[in-house]
Amino acid sequence: MAMNPKKNPMPTQPPEVRAHNFEEVATGYTEEIALAEAQRCLNCKNTPCISGCPVNINIPGFIGKIKESDFAGAVQIILQSSALPAVCGRVCPQETQCEAKCTMGVKFEPVAIGRLERFVADWYLAQPARTSSTDTPNGHKVAIVGSGPAGLTCAGDLARKGYDVTVYEALHKAGGVLVYGIPEFRLPKHIVAQGIESLRRSGVQFETNVIIGKTLTIDDLFEMGFEAVFIGSGAGLPKFLNIPGESLKGVYSANEFLTRANLMQAYREHPVTPIMKGGKVAVVGGGNVAMDAARTALRLGADEVNIIYRRSMEELPARKEEVEHVIEEGIHFHLLSSPVEILGYNDENDARNPKNGFVTGVRCQKMELGEPDAKGRRRPVPIPGSEYTLETDTVIIAVGTSPNPLIKNTTAGLEVNPRGGIIVDEAGLTNRDGVYAGGDAVTGSATVITAMGAGKRAAKAIDEKLMHSES
Numbered sequence: 001m002a003m004n005p006k007k008n009p010m011p012t013q014p015p016e017v018r019a020h021n022f023e024e025v026a027t028g029y030t031e032e033i034a035l036a037e038a039q040r041c042l043n044c045k046n047t048p049c050i051s052g053c054p055v056n057i058n059i060p061g062f063i064g065k066i067k068e069s070d071f072a073g074a075v076q077i078i079l080q081s082s083a084l085p086a087v088c089g090r091v092c093p094q095e096t097q098c099e100a101k102c103t104m105g106v107k108f109e110p111v112a113i114g115r116l117e118r119f120v121a122d123w124y125l126a127q128p129a130r131t132s133s134t135d136t137p138n139g140h141k142v143a144i145v146g147s148g149p150a151g152l153t154c155a156g157d158l159a160r161k162g163y164d165v166t167v168y169e170a171l172h173k174a175g176g177v178l179v180y181g182i183p184e185f186r187l188p189k190h191i192v193a194q195g196i197e198s199l200r201r202s203g204v205q206f207e208t209n210v211i212i213g214k215t216l217t218i219d220d221l222f223e224m225g226f227e228a229v230f231i232g233s234g235a236g237l238p239k240f241l242n243i244p245g246e247s248l249k250g251v252y253s254a255n256e257f258l259t260r261a262n263l264m265q266a267y268r269e270h271p272v273t274p275i276m277k278g279g280k281v282a283v284v285g286g287g288n289v290a291m292d293a294a295r296t297a298l299r300l301g302a303d304e305v306n307i308i309y310r311r312s313m314e315e316l317p318a319r320k321e322e323v324e325h326v327i328e329e330g331i332h333f334h335l336l337s338s339p340v341e342i343l344g345y346n347d348e349n350d351a352r353n354p355k356n357g358f359v360t361g362v363r364c365q366k367m368e369l370g371e372p373d374a375k376g377r378r379r380p381v382p383i384p385g386s387e388y389t390l391e392t393d394t395v396i397i398a399v400g401t402s403p404n405p406l407i408k409n410t411t412a413g414l415e416v417n418p419r420g421g422i423i424v425d426e427a428g429l430t431n432r433d434g435v436y437a438g439g440d441a442v443t444g445s446a447t448v449i450t451a452m453g454a455g456k457r458a459a460k461a462i463d464e465k466l467m468h469s470e471s
Contacts (some may be wrong), residue, residue, distance in 0.1 A: 001360035005108035008037045010115055015328040019298055022184045022267055026090070026323060031069075034119040038066040044103050049113060052101035053454030055153075057081040059098055059113055066116060069230040075124040078117060082452065083156035083199070084149065086125055086191045089118025091182060092449040093319050125194050131431050135162035140466045143168065143226040145407070147213045148176025149448045150439025151232035153455030154462075159202045163464055166226075168210045173263065176234055176438075178448070180263040181255070183292050185299070186322075186411060189262075218414075218435060228434045228462045231422060232455060233402040235440035241284065243344025246397070250276070250359035254285070254293045254319060254398035261296050279393030280304045282362050284339055286311065290398035291322040294331050297396065305331045307388060310338040310367050310380040332364075334390065341367050342395055361391045401445045411435070419444055428458035436462060 009026045012018070018025050029037065042061040049059040058077050065074035078085045081201040088450040094114035102110030132436060140163050144151045147169040155165045171178055175192045200206065212233070221229050238253035240246055257275070260266040266275035283290050286309035294305050307326070309316060312335050316323060327333075344358040366386035369378035403420045415423045415431045421444055424430050430437055438454025440446055 004036070004040055007040075007109045007112040007115075008033045010112075012325075015325075015330070018185065019295075019329040022299055024188050027186050028122055029115055029119040031119075034066060034116060034345055035069065037112050037116055038063050040104060041067075048101040048103060049098045049111075049310075052098040054083075054097065054447075055081045055456055056447045057098075057117075062114070062120065063111070063116060066120060071120050071123045072127075074120040078120065080219045081456075083153055084195050084448075085117050086121035087178060087187060087195060088449055089114050089116075089121050090187050090191070093447055095320060097449065101121060125191070129197075129201070134160050137164065138162035138467075140164065140228075141166070141223045141226045142462060142466075143224075143229045145218075145229065145231045146170075146176055146233040146236045146439075146441070147196070147206065148178060148439060148451065149176040150234075150441075150451035150455040150458075151176065151230065152195065152409070153452040154230045154232060154436075154438070154459045155204045155455075156199050156202065157456055157459035158462065159199065159204045160259055161459075163463075163466075165203070166205045166207060168212055168216070169206060169208045170211045170233075171263065172208050174206045176232075177236075179194070180259045181289070181292075183258065183262055183296050185295070185305055186292065195258075211406070213410040218407065218411045218432075222434065227466055228436065228456050229436065230428070230453070230455070230462065231407060231430075231437040231441050232439045233404065233405045233407060233441045234451075235443075235445045237404045237420075238397070239400045239402060240397055241339060241342055241399060243339060245344060245359075247342040248342055248358045250344070250393060251342060251397065252276075252444055253396045254283075254289045254396055255401060257396050258289070258296060259294055261300065267296075267300055275300065276394040277301045278303060280306070280391060281394045281396065282306045282308055282390060282392040283396045283398055284308045284362075285398030285400075286316045286318060287398065287400070287445075288318045288322055290396075291318045291326050293396045293398050294326060295329060297394070298329060300333060304396075306332060306334055306392070308334045308337050308339060308362065308364060308390070310336065311369065311377065315369075315377055334364065336367045336369075336380070338367055338382070339363070339395075340365050340387065343389065359393055361389045362395060363387060363389050401440070403441045403444065403471065426457070427461035428454060429461060434465075 033471040062074040062077040098113045099110040144155045144167040159165050178192045236254045260273050260275045278301045281302045283294040341363040343361040366383045367380040370381040373379045428436040428438045436458040438458045439451030
């Protein structure tokens with residue numbers, strides 16, 4: 001049988017339907033499609049795809065099991081490296097990681113590794129719940145700060161080795177960015193909840209509504225008997241544009257907007273937290289968070305959604321699949337444009353004042369691409385006399401985040417870089433003995449799988465240190 005040069009397409013909701021609901025856009029491979037896609041894997045001896053995976057999943061191994069219809073075997077191979085395969089199969093940028101290394105991709109489209117991972121993970125979640133396998137308790141206690149992908153991975157790896165692990169989460173629900181940042185239509189929250197429940201069954205304890213740096217400090221945790229602490233608190237502090245008008249009503253950071261929609265479920269008919277609904281919306285930024293905010297605004301009932309990005313489509317950092325979905329759903333791009341001022345009324349009694357805020361527009365300046373910057377991307381340069389105004393009722397700013405300084409400010413001697421990221425060595429150890437860190441708290445905003453890789457490395461280092469101390 002001839003090899004199919006293209007990936008098997010991912011079934012999705014039609015754009016005209018999904019743009020008005022919060023149900024998952026991609027509906028997943030069927031068994032028939034998964035088996036057909038698995039046959040495209042060449043089972044390369046040098047396994048280049050594994051080197052592209054931040055947690056080093058045995059990709060040819062699990063795909064080989066799919067070929068044999070041994071889905072349970074495929075899952076067990078993945079779980080040796082990843083505690084959250086149903087999450088990674090949905091949100092990881094496989095096209096720049098494992099799939100970018102796929103040998104099939106040299107001449108044809110690479111194997112759809114992420115879609116196959118999601119298929120077997122979803123198959124596994126549909127099976128009866130089972131108790132996770134863990135080692136005999138070893139008597140050591142470790143605290144995890146933050147229940148995002150880095151913290152959950154570190155907690156899971158340590159629990160399987162017999163550690164007494166407690167995860168401290170500042171919000172009222174565990175999951176970190178997986179529950180407050182990524183919309184339901186990309187990552188259903190029941191998927192995250194099942195992953196967390198699996199960790200609970202393995203013995204991990206979760207303490208919510210605990211703000212490390214306020215409720216407790218890192219030093220308090222050591223006094224409570226924890227022998228090591230892993231900081232996986234993410235990068236939840238939003239960045240702004242520092243332009244006039246950012247304090248107007250109707251301006252959101254993407255973090256606030258998505259948290260209200262995802263965690264607080266503001267899309268419901270009678271929400272407990274207010275959020276914009278209807279009118280024109282402008283989203284500033286070009287990453288995955290900007291795409292998530294724009295698509296969420298559309299589903300909340302926006303009449304029109306525009307994305308303002310200062311570079312061209314070729315430089316857009318968001319995943320290709322997400323950009324394609326944005327376009328299919330009718331969201332507009334204003335490329336090579338940069339906001340210079342957010343406009344609005346100051347009189348709330350003015351009859352022209354929009355119901356959902358004071359914002360009336362964004363004044364933008366057109367840009368052209370100049371010389372590459374330090375990251376190799378061409379730097380946007382303003383074009384004199386090119387300003388224009390885009391009418392809008394709501395502005396959502398999605399230009400990045402940085403780590404919250406709370407832990408740094410309350411932990412004596414903890415070193416951070418100029419961007420606020422905690423400084424660590426290759427194993428995730430900070431300059432404080434027994435304190436490790438990883439994920440966005442170190443790197444700034446990055447991918448879920450990168451954070452998971454950092455959690456794995458730290459768990460390994462913690463285990464080696466505490467086990468070595470016994471010998």
